[in-house]
Amino acid sequence: MKLVTVTITTSRPGSIIGKGGQEVDKLKEELKKITGKDIQINIFEIKRPELDAPLVAASIARQIENRISYRRAIKMAIAATMRMNAEGIKIQISGRLNGAEMARNESYKEGRIPLSTFRADIDYATDEAHTTYGRMGIKVWIMKGEVYGKRELSPLVGMTKKNLSGGSSASKEGNSDAKRARRKK
Structure with missing residues (x-):
């Protein structure tokens, strides 16, 4: 049987859990009847x-x-x-x-x-x-x-200069040699 995980975020977890976890158990049973699968309920409290x-x-x-x-x-x-x-x-x-x-x-x-x-x-x-x-x-x-430094908003994150410029490094070297030859003339 597969497991269904339900995550509940609330400011008052006590009202959802109930005395000794009775409310959570009722909720699990009702959800089990609906889905036909085992239910795992995670309750997170919003502190502020x-x-x-x-x-x-x-x-x-x-x-x-x-x-x-x-x-x-x-x-x-x-x-x-x-x-x-x-x-x-x-x-x-x-x-x-x-x-x-x-x-x-x-x-x-x-x-x-x-x-x-x-x-x-x-x-x-x-x-x-x-x-x-x-x-x-x-x-x-x-x-x-x-937010300072938590996340990078640029779409170019994780790309090196090689990846950004495109083409192979050999062709770049060839291009620079061609440019030098033109300058000498």
């Missing part, structure tokens, strides 16, 4: 959920669905994220804000979010809040810092 864009977006969406003012939810999320030493956060919300007849967009930003910089470590996520007035879209950008 305030710096995880999908969790921040979901949190704002749930608060709006529970009739908390969108401005208050956004400002609380921004404050919590900046307290966790993020370099910047930007939140955009669009839809029928406060039940207005005309839909609009509003953006809230604190710190810096350089969207044109490759080395910026920016986490991005979207979510939707379903209200009685319709859907409200939420976009979240969180800048955690800058």
Whole structure:
């Protein structure tokens, strides 16, 4: 029998594991019935959920669905994220804000979010809040810092000068001899 590995990333692993691992065992049994294969469940904890864009977006969406003012939810999320030493956060919300007849967009930003910089470590996520007035879209950008030397962004990584110039080394030597001969004339 083959093994199916399920990886769950959560900010609260205790709610998934349950008392003595009962919830995980139930989940394994249900998945085993569906797939007919053995199941291995890996649960990873997100240590700082305030710096995880999908969790921040979901949190704002749930608060709006529970009739908390969108401005208050956004400002609380921004404050919590900046307290966790993020370099910047930007939140955009669009839809029928406060039940207005005309839909609009509003953006809230604190710190810096350089969207044109490759080395910026920016986490991005979207979510939707379903209200009685319709859907409200939420976009979240969180800048955690800058990436220095972790990865090379150039498409020419790992290529030597021989590989880049093309052709064989013998033909290059022949070309240089021909150039020298032309210069002497």
